[in-house]
Amino acid sequence: MKQLTESVYWLRSAVGARCYWLEADDRVAIVDPGMLPGLSRLSDELRQAGRSPNQVTDILLTHHDFDHAQTAAIWQKRNGARVWLGADDIAVLAGAADPSSRMRRLSSKLVRVDLPERLQPIVGDAELWPGLIALHTPAHTAGHHSFRWRDVLFVGDAARARQGRLVPSPSWQMSDLKRSPAELARLSALPVTWYCPGHSDPTRRR
Numbered sequence: 001m002k003q004l005t006e007s008v009y010w011l012r013s014a015v016g017a018r019c020y021w022l023e024a025d026d027r028v029a030i031v032d033p034g035m036l037p038g039l040s041r042l043s044d045e046l047r048q049a050g051r052s053p054n055q056v057t058d059i060l061l062t063h064h065d066f067d068h069a070q071t072a073a074i075w076q077k078r079n080g081a082r083v084w085l086g087a088d089d090i091a092v093l094a095g096a097a098d099p100s101s102r103m104r105r106l107s108s109k110l111v112r113v114d115l116p117e118r119l120q121p122i123v124g125d126a127e128l129w130p131g132l133i134a135l136h137t138p139a140h141t142a143g144h145h146s147f148r149w150r151d152v153l154f155v156g157d158a159a160r161a162r163q164g165r166l167v168p169s170p171s172w173q174m175s176d177l178k179r180s181p182a183e184l185a186r187l188s189a190l191p192v193t194w195y196c197p198g199h200s201d202p203t204r205r206r
């Protein structure tokens with residue numbers, strides 16, 4: 001694991017989206033634990049760093065796509081953690097709402113994402129616990145959230161980072177493209193030090 005700040009680490013062995021580890025006061029959170037092939041690799045990486053998957057108290061999911069959320073239910077069973085996910089994305093995993101694009105409808109048939117237990121729905125912007133802010137960023141999926149912890153911003157698929165700045169995710173990945181520019185402007189204006197995206201390496205804001 002690569003330390004980014006005093007409390008945030010990048011877990012580099014995850015498969016799928018970039019995965020992050022947050023240690024704060026009495027909480028330990030994993031952000032977007034990713035796909036099945038990375039499950040045991042992540043455990044090994046944590047053990048080598050003197051940590052354990054059993055420490056996790058909170059699983060933060062930026063959204064429901066399998067490359068971010070496929071192993072959330074398995075992580076949850078291991079440690080009984082709370083699982084935070086946007087209410088609109090919970091509805092998709094629960095089968096109560098349709099995935100937002102043809103590609104998602106197809107991928108949901110190919111790769112199953114089990115609905116984790118102890119789900120904590122996030123609606124709009126919310127403070128999940130003191131200092132951990134969820135920002136509703138629904139351009140990628142209706143229930144997508146970015147998470148801010150102190151000087152770190154986890155942006156999931158709301159944006160990528162390049163040379164210290166947030167840049168748009170590929171337009172074909174967005175289910176509500178017209179919301180993207182405002183979302184990007186809002187995230188870019190936040191006075192953080194680190195950007196931690198789902199599909200580009202974490203980078204210091206410039």
Ligand SMILES: [Zn+2]
Pocket residue numbers: 017065067068157198199
């Ligand atoms: Zn993704």
